[in-house]
Each structure stands twice: as structure tokens, then as C-alpha cells.
Amino acid sequence: GAVVSQHPSRVICKSGTSVKIECRSLDFQATTMFWYRQFPKQSLMLMATSNEGSKATYEQGVEKDKFLINHASLTLSTLTVTSAHPEDSSFYICSVSSLGRTGYNEQFFGPGTRLTVL
């Protein structure tokens, strides 16, 4: 499967600051990446689909001006949480679909980023 990395793995920031999370596909070019959010002991909630070279597609209820996504290359997508507040504290996970590689829509996930906003 694909190898996906995320950086940082953990970040603590003050309320009002912006935080950038990187997601990298290390061993194949991904035109599409996904960003999820997960609260403790809950399921994954899809936030947006990141498309290389074009605008991200956001799920209903996700503020695009709050969660900025940039997919500048085939191996890198970034999620920036702007003006973070304590309610943005969560586990953010990215994934890459193997659809373009295997023909099957399996997803390969990064290790996640734990964001804590004080």
C-alpha cells in the first residue's frame, strides 16, 4: 500500500494562532487526498477532498475559510487551521486513495496529527 506521512504528529498552540499540517504521499503520486477529523472515541468525519491543482471540495458544515487546504503537488497536501480555538482541538488524519494505482478505492492513512488549542 501507499506510505503516507503527516507532520507534525502533535501540536499545541494558543487560541487565535494558525496551524499548518502537512500530508505527504511518499511512494506514489496522489491527485486526490482526503482530510478527516476525529474526536476521542468517535469515528472519522470527512472534512474535505483535496485535489491537486484545483480547489478542495469541502463537506457540508466545514468552513473552507477556517480550514484552508492546499494541494500544490502530487505528493503534498496541507491543511491550515486558521485562528484556532479550543473547539478545533482534535485528531486530524489525511489519507490517499489507491484508486489511480490499483483500481480499487482503498485509502491509506497518515499517522494523524493531534492538535490541542489552549
Place this chain on the structure above:
Amino acid sequence: SQQGEEDPQALSIQEGENATMNCSYKTSINNLQWYRQNSGRGLVHLILIRSNEREKHSGRLRVTLDTSKKSSSLLITASRAADTASYFCATDASGYSTLTFGKGTMLLVSP
């Protein structure tokens, strides 16, 4: 809304026992997938079963799919302490659409 609903929400067993988790969904699918998540980590893909398949095996994993009942089960045989994790089912409506994850089952395997 969540597409998949797993049950039980939590399962506690002893090493060597089998663990069965169930997933129900609401709309038609192209395929259903099972993922595993260790605490505080990303998800790992376990197995994909297509809508025209009824059963699939991978090592100690056995997945069944009943499209008439819109349900799937994941069986882990001869469980080990290392199988302790949360398990999620995810549905794919078209084969190239986004995945919708269920709420997950937390499995605890005691030595």
C-alpha cells in the same frame, strides 16, 4: 449522517477466542471496507469486499457481506493481544467516491 453502524461498540475477549464485529449500512454500495486503528494512530486498511462478493478471507480475518440485509461482519479468529484496536467499516457508494465510516468497535483482547 453515518452510513455504517458497527456493533458492538465495545468487545472484550480473551486471547485465543474469536471476535465478531458487525456493520450495517443504509444505502446501496459498490464495496465495503474494514479498517483498524490503534489508539492515537492512523487507520490501516484490512480488507475490501465488493458488492457482488459474499465472503472474503485474509489470514485470520473473514469478512462476509449480505447486501440484501445491508450488513457485513468481520471475524477475527484466534485473537491475540496485539489485535486490541478499534475497527471501522467504511462504505463506498460507487467505487470511486468518498468513504463513509461507521462509529467503530473497540476490541480489547486480554492475555
